[in-house]
Amino acid sequence: MEKNVATTLNIPGNGSQALHERRMKAVPQGPYHVTPIYVKEARGALVTDVDGNTLIDFAGGIGIQNVGHCHPKVLKAVHEQVDQSIHTCFHVFPYESYIALAEKLNEKTPGNFAKKTMFVNSGAEAVENAIKIARAATGRKAVLSFSRAYHGRTLMTMSLTSKVKPYKFGFGPFAPETYKIPYPYYYHAPEGVTPEEMDAQLLNQIEEMFLGEVTAEDVAAIIMEPVQGEGGFIVPSANFVKGIREICDKYGILLIADEIQTGYARTGKLFAMEHYGVAPDLMTTSKSIAAGLPLSSVTGRAELMDAPAAGQLGGTFAGSPVACAAGLAVLDIIEEENLCLRAQEIGEKMIARFKEMQNKYELIGDVRGLGAMVAMEMVTDRKTKTPATAAVAEIVKDTWKNGLVSLSAGLNSNVLRFLPPLVVTDEQLEKGLDILEASIARVQQNA
Template identity: 60%
Template sequence: MNPIATKYIKLNTAIPGPRAQELLTRKEASVPRGPFTTAPTFVVKADGALLTDIDGNTFIDFAGAIGTMNAGHCPPQVVEALKQQVDQYIHTCFHVMMYEPYVQLAEKLNEITPGNHAKKTFFLNSGAEAVENAIKIARKYTGRKAVISFERGYHGRTLLAMSLTSKIKPYKYQFGPFAPEVYKMSYPYYYRTPEGMGPEQMDEYILQRFQDFFLGDVAPDDVAAVILEPVQGEGGFVVPSKRFVQGVKQICEQHGILLIADEVQTGFGRTGKMFAMEHFDVVPDLVVMSKSIAAGLPISAVTGRAEIMDSPNPGEIGGTYGGSPLGCVAALEVIKMMEEQNLPARGQQIGERTMQAFARFQHRFPQVGDIRGLGAMCALEIVKDKESKEPDKELTAQIVHACNRRGLVILSAGLYSNVIRILAPLVITDEQLEEGLAVLEGVLEELCL
């Protein structure tokens, strides 16, 4: 690989460097194997789309803390709001003594989420908690028990969320038994459509399968909710058609089933709109949010139709740290950034530039089988050859490994672990984006040609 001239990436040592190696030794002695780490080093400073590690190496961030940093690392207005909040109070627990930022953030999310109906919002700590509570609310409102999720879907690692999730390893293997009354439906994967079947036929086939599903697996009047990622995240950045998403909504309306949009990874400007469901002209009954809601502060939300959200009785939903004051003030500033800087539109621009580079990669490298994305949620699917489309998990891991050691933090995804995904902060500059893409292209040259 020919060296790439870098303006933002600065590598003073090999990765990991000596101080990172010392910490890795301590980490291995004190932290269990289970929490997986992609980049083998330790951050000491983060700014915008750049990360600096303990050995003074600076990286371009194409991972964004798995889609958490859409507003960038340490945005000054968020940092200032947090400092002011810490000086006032850190936590009282909303269930003990309430605080205004909780109400302000609920009002704002009621305003900006899809749909003009009356809404209400409450807060938790993580995406998985929000998913679990959305299911609880749907069951309470409908009086039904069954829930339908989709193949390749990812909804978290707690028991119910893990039951909704589709990938066995590493998420579910030997962690059962799982929650009952959870069913899986197909989700279109157009790159892997059966021979002779086009995208439209795939959509119609899956939507028709719902009818047989309701005959053979669970009656529709026993189904409380369908939970859907508008773009599958961990499943490989698989983008459905508008026809498919609208068809799922129609089935839900026909049978009195609630539609839950899991916008944990797709929300807050990532796909070129504030929420990905806006691309499909579908208004969900409940929206689940987390990740980029608060620039890295742990907070999640469930927003939904007011009559649905009011179905649990006082005390039936909540949590000690849910909607912490710090998370609420951070989220309010993030939303202000999104609106004032028009970051969703920036997400669309990032996506266009990225997909132009990906089209070049697909033409140059036989192992780049498919390119896809929505807004700044972009992916390459790595295969052994374009004819067989056989997934190449090993090459994908090598690409991630090589990028990380060349100063580009990047992640894989997909049911077959063969997808390279881009989740760069939406504040990344054009120069930083191009430099990161050049590093990725250089790694593909070395490993694929």
């Protein structure tokens, strides 16, 4: 199905409006959505709503559609599996696809050592399990996560997350023995401070924290997003990531890479940690792992993964055969269609266009990204870097009204972030960027 993006759109149309009215009555407001647009079908980088409007998708379901909506190979794998069995529960009757996908992840994740992989259903659940494994393996309790981190909505993952509203507000008390450490945010470095100096200062602050807050011998793990996602697409230097690895090695702390948003070719490598030449001890993945089916993984050093005894890990639906079949198809597609290379190309095109826009629109304070994980930080004043939160909300709304879905991010929700499916065509990419630029121009004019 190749559809044209309509030039005059009526969004939200009557069908979406009627569904929205029913939604507001039947569903609580908690499960938020960026748009009031109700989907009929989706293919590649295009989504068609119930009113027949087709939009370009630069959100990819928040990074779950790296291989594109309904890739024919994923559909084939899923159809074949549902014809055989839907779910027998791995804890009762195991099946080959779980093992085959574990073998592939053991082979393809960074780290030249023996690994094992287990599967659960969601990103948060993978992080929960990584923490369980780290605690069981080290016999230690404390976990360090970063400022501006996002790890999920369960008790432990909320506790590790560093944005209060909306994610944590009113939901405390949080899990004990969780501590925050600073993540480098070079765009906001004090004037005159170089990235190298910032890295050194922050790594030193972590060492000081071991004296003032929690002793290193009590720390089981440091969990780190290789590029912060919800935090605003913040990219650390290889030097900083290596520094974290060194701290972990020095004190016997495990390094957990949360690759849930960065994984599966998004950043131009299969996993973002490859950019830094650092192998984590444990890695969590989800989102694009199975092209939209609920699946997540924890991969790690074999001896750590075996620390919990039989029966201590798992879940009823964890690693369902349908999701694993999709997961195997996803890895094949990434290889066959060279999606790591395509992610680099998409990223380069987007960054080049964003830089052009930055010369025209004062609102654009910073342009950054890694591969096709790209963002613009919007500010009301380039000197003070004051967050342009309202402008970003307006741009997001203006884009979807005009046929492009985009997302915000950041502690101040003033970052426009883009996670287009990596199968987006050049034409769709250009068209999406045109819609985006027109929205920025309109909002800039009214600012």
